[in-house]
Amino acid sequence: MTIRVLLADDQEMVRAALRAVIDRREDLCVVGEAADGGQAVDAAFRLRPDVVVMDVRMPGMTGVEATRRILTGWPPPDPPPRVLVLTTFDLDEYVHSALRAGAYGFLLKNSPPDQLAHAIRVVAGGEAMLAPSVTQRLITTFAGLPLGLLPGAPASAPGNRGLIDSLTERELEVLILVAxxxxxxxxxxxxxxxxxxVKSRVNRIxxxxxxxxxxxAAILAYEAGLLPPREET
Structure with missing residues (x-):
């Protein structure tokens, strides 16, 4: 089955490059483009793509807000599209916000073409796509925050440790590899x-x-001491 993709980026040359990468794959197809967040929201509801490749920095409505509006306003019964966010290391605050908004994946803009195609397939299949470097950067950024401030994490360190202790040995192994x-x-x-x-175990975790x-999950594993503070990925 062909995966239908919507491109959202304010730079026409970037959209053209992304389209060229995507359309040359037999199982991927670009069904529309948007030059800002507002257009992305309108196009998503109109075209019903499987995946939205979303830039975070766009004029007017940002990609983060567009992601939030698409996912919160999506009408049942059809599932909403998966959002794959394009980001750079110097824009961590946007990555954090996109995570809170429900983005399924994070990809660097300078990633190789094959990695982009792979990321689209992964998120279309319902799995999060997180490059190890992006995950490590997020963990490092959040490492000094109180757990109650982490996006989506339970409020207290003792409570988190107790939750992790409830996992089976195999689930702990999976959690560490996810992290x-x-x-x-x-x-x-x-x-x-x-x-x-593995997918079933990750969902259970x-x-x-x-x-x-x-x-x-990666942030929580780090805060619970399952990974060394300066572990390289």
């Missing part, structure tokens, strides 16, 4: 599990910990 930035396929290879089994996505 390292590994995909479900990479985790499956590392632990000798099927990808479907998020539910037990009261979290929305893998970045929040």
């Amino acid at each position: 390292r930035g590994l995909s479900n396929l990479q985790i499956a290879d590392a632990l000798g599990l099927t990808q479907a089994n 998020l539910t037990r910990l009261g979290l929305d996505n893998r970045v929040q």
